Amino acid sequence: MAAAAVTDSGGVRIITEVIPASDPRAAQLAAGSQPPAPAGTSFRVRGFRRAQPKVLGIIHIFSGIIHICFGIILTLAEHGTLSLPVASGIFFWLGLLLLVSGSLLVESEKRENILLVKTCCVVNAAVALSTLVAMLLHATAISRNVPGCDKMLLYQPKPEWCFNPENKVEPPGP
Numbered sequence: 001m002a003a004a005a006v007t008d009s010g011g012v013r014i015i016t017e018v019i020p021a022s023d024p025r026a027a028q029l030a031a032g033s034q035p036p037a038p039a040g041t042s043f044r045v046r047g048f049r050r051a052q053p054k055v056l057g058i059i060h061i062f063s064g065i066i067h068i069c070f071g072i073i074l075t076l077a078e079h080g081t082l083s084l085p086v087a088s089g090i091f092f093w094l095g096l097l098l099l100v101s102g103s104l105l106v107e108s109e110k111r112e113n114i115l116l117v118k119t120c121c122v123v124n125a126a127v128a129l130s131t132l133v134a135m136l137l138h139a140t141a142i143s144r145n146v147p148g149c150d151k152m153l154l155y156q157p158k159p160e161w162c163f164n165p166e167n168k169v170e171p172p173g174p
Contacts, residue, residue: 054105
């Protein structure tokens with residue numbers, strides 16, 4: 001037996017009916033009362049999530065941590081004359097940028113937000129450009145002369161150790 005109640009409120013009539021679970025209409029109503037499927041996520045978000053941003057984010061986070069650790073080690077190791085990559089701080093700012101990018105990518109896996117996806121794309125473009133700048137700085141540092149060999153006076157011969165390509169460190173002074 002179904003129990004019904006009628007309520008009038010502001011020109012609107014509300015009818016409520018209680019249906020027992022054994023009634024075949026209850027199963028039909030239960031199937032229709034489920035929450036609607038999430039509003040169709042945009043094509044861009046679905047395509048972005050298909051690329052598995054969480055994996056790329058984890059790789060970015062670990063790369064950022066390694067960059068920062070190498071930056072600390074190289075900064076402490078180079079006392080007098082800093083190399084171009086260490087002096088520019090590339091290990092630190094690229095490491096921080098990779099950490100931010102990785103965190104955004106991991107978070108984008110959890111949330112379906114087009115603004116988050118666009119932010120990830122912008123930050124990843126910044127990481128790519130920063131990586132190009134880092135490559136140029138490293139290439140410049142590699143192509144430069146060994147410190148101590150490039151500042152010779154006119155007609156002053158270079159020390160013997162400047163001609164040996166295996167020497168990367170200036171020998172101890174007198």
